[in-house]
Amino acid sequence: MRRYGKNTDEDDIRVRPSGRSRPRTHRRPLHEDAVEGFVVTVDRGRLTCLVEDRTVVAMKARELGRKGVVVGDRVAIVGDHSGRPDTLARIVRVEERRSVLRRTADDQDPFERVVVANADQLAIVTSLADPEPRPRLIDRCLVGAFDAGLDPLLILTKSDLASPETLLESYGTIGVRHVVTSAESFDDATLGRVRELLKDRVTAFVGHSGVGKTTLVNALIPDRARATGHVNEVTGRGRHTTTSALALPLPDDPGWVIDTPGVRSFGLNHVDPARVVLAFPDLEPGTAGCPRSCSHDEEGCALDAWVAEGHADPARLYSLRRLLATRERREGD
Template sequence: MRRYGKNPDEDDVRVRPNPKGNRPRSSNRPKHEDAAEGMVLTVDRGRLTVLVGDREVTAVKARELGRKSAVVGDRVAVVGDLSGAKDTLARVVRVEERSSALRRTADDTDPFERVVVANADQLAVVTALADPEPRPRLIDRCLVAAYDAGLDPLLVLTKSDLASPEPLLETYGMLDLAYVVTRKEDLEAGEIDAIRDRLSGRVTAFVGHSGVGKTTLVNSLVERQRLTGVVNAVTGRGRHTTVSALALPLPDDAGWVIDTPGVRSFGLAHIDPSRVIHAFPDLEPGTAGCPRACSHDEPDCALDAWVAEGHAEPARLDSLRRLLSTRDRKEGD
């Protein structure tokens, strides 16, 4: 404020008192070197269940993580109350580097991708052979997402007591996919050694359309049971109760399975088509002669000559092109 008859100086500047003292704010964050290591089992409305040792601890994301989030399968650092007792809360202060990340978008026009599962090494694509009918386009999309994330795909066909698996297996024959065929009677009797062998020693994420028997299969594999849904006996209506992903250990420390909610669609807006070719080692060398940014489905694509010279089977190239074009087609086409 100017004083009349006097030129203003520094004494005329009003300074707001600092009730917290004059110590400058530090940008250094605590390193939490004594934090415990854990694995995220599930995430529900901002609360994370983290396995720390042999205890399941409820935790929230610490403020210093900012916008970075933790998902099922993440390895995290946790501080606070790690007793696992009721009404106690810990904090996730660090998310460790991921070995893999299965991603999806809401649809093919949505630029926002989200991580569904972290640190899995296998993706089990579960589909029923009948009731409901198989959806090959959805299977294709899940396969593309698996190849992009570096996960080994496993095709799990359920309800083989209602329909033969041969037509669907023939469709994917040239992809050299690992697969398992199950029957309802086998699951009820606990005869699941074939699929258990495929899961041993691995972290496997299960994806599939609602109603294909995915959670029923998971229940048969693990000691801990998940709800499979309640259907109204009068109207026949109901909904699948798997509403959030959940990591569950296989008996005898044989591996992990991650049950995910049933999906109606699997958006691939985040997928770089150039990465899908890595899943076709017999075709990938042939791309050396392709034009820049080749879609592998155009007149100048070098893969046609590569296959014509006998380096790979024509059906393999057809499979690649079908998967690459799945972004341009609706899942019901």
């Protein structure tokens, strides 16, 4: 047995080699040969991306860790990105997002869910009857749009079953653009108005099941029709036919539509009231005198004086407070 004494040097020490073939490093590969892709759908860990004019199926590289990849993301792809059948590429980087639409399961849920990335506007689709409109859900979607920096667009369907006037009056002071359509048939004039509002933009469509959202998407992009299913007329329950978000290019016009699954709720636990007020440029300067962490609907809020001095219409302040109050109310109220 070898004994080590005071005259021992490093050559006398036996070191068991590690099982690693090379030393650990924190340097990540640059992937300079990566190509850019656009995520069009995500299904059970497989991400379908558009690379130039071909469709490529990919999976997340391990180096991304828990970083999520969602529809609308611009990503860097390596490996076999030929798009041939049975090939699989790797996503090694998610480029910086210019916008993120988020929601939580409910107002107590601390976990955010990213709905889509890099959208420009949010089309909120609601029916005027069958099923009945849900104003609180519309309000919540509006808050989510304002929080994400997206332009809201209200699309009302089934106007032959009920008048849109009452619903439109409640959103007039917010300045939300809108389109009114009939039941589930969309004439050329209506589709033309919708296409003009979608042109040159990435638009996420959101709405409760059964309101005609996917039917409208199919009318806009007929060659990429998705299945539509029966939804119970009374309860709104039924087969939710859009089970994953899907990005589709508009035919003949530059622009994208992202069809999302029907939602029953739109939680706002993640929303900071200070970000929502930015969507009201006539009111936002008045918040300078508000107490710290002001909810903008409490005693001492400077917006009351701002409006009283004539800087903004009182109806605008009412609209802001109604939207902010959605966090305190159930969506069915």
